[in-house]
Amino acid sequence: MGNAARVFRALADPTRRQMLEELKGGELAAGEIGARFAISAPSISRHLAILKAAELVTERRDGNRILYRLEPATLIGSLNAYLSAVCPTQVRQRRRIAARRS
């Protein structure tokens, strides 16, 4: 499975999409992420492993805890690559429009 495939599989689950959103403010420990959801710690851990396998997050140990960090480049890169492959003209157009507005 290519990494784009892993990314799209990972994003298929609403809990995992929400997890990435929780991480947009910076690193969080697995337990801190878990506290935002009504599912068990093992389930949280499994979701994080799937996000990590897709390289949508990275982890580092901090003493007792494991901190997860969002990898925006993977998300942006994968989604934009697919968008460009499927509708290149509209994507380019949309970027011009967005740039003009800013």
Place this chain on the structure above:
Amino acid sequence: MGNAARVFRALADPTRRQMLEELKGGELAAGEIGARFAISAPSISRHLAILKAAELVTERRDGNRILYRLEPATLIGSLNAYLSAVCPTQVRQRRRIAARRS
């Protein structure tokens, strides 16, 4: 299930992602799409129904056949909405960079 959720579920399958790419050149009949894949017509039909439920394609009958058309706005809108929710600063930046290059 919101429509963004249906879009991400639909994109989780590699056959369906490929189907959208096949449709980027314009309308195709279900059978013409099916001819590009090594799976049965009923399976093709099921994939198309999932893409249609996510509003990633629309269909219209043409005599005997049913023509499918890509809906780029749904794809671009859903993916960009999520990108903006998860990493707004990088997305904005990337658009400026893309606009500067063009």
Place this chain on the structure above:
DNA sequence: TGCATATTTAGCGAATTAGCTAAATACTTC
């Protein structure tokens, strides 16, 4: 070392998914 906390791994069950074949439906043409 021993105990507490944080997280993952193992293993199970229910639900979903993607494939198939067979049958039904829709339209065209004779």
Place this chain on the structure above:
DNA sequence: GAAGTATTTAGCTAATTCGCTAAATATGCA
């Protein structure tokens, strides 16, 4: 309306997925 082509619906099976609990692993601290 009968036959032919295109597509979908129904129903089945195998594989995957997502949740859980119990147990294992890793680290921190007395």
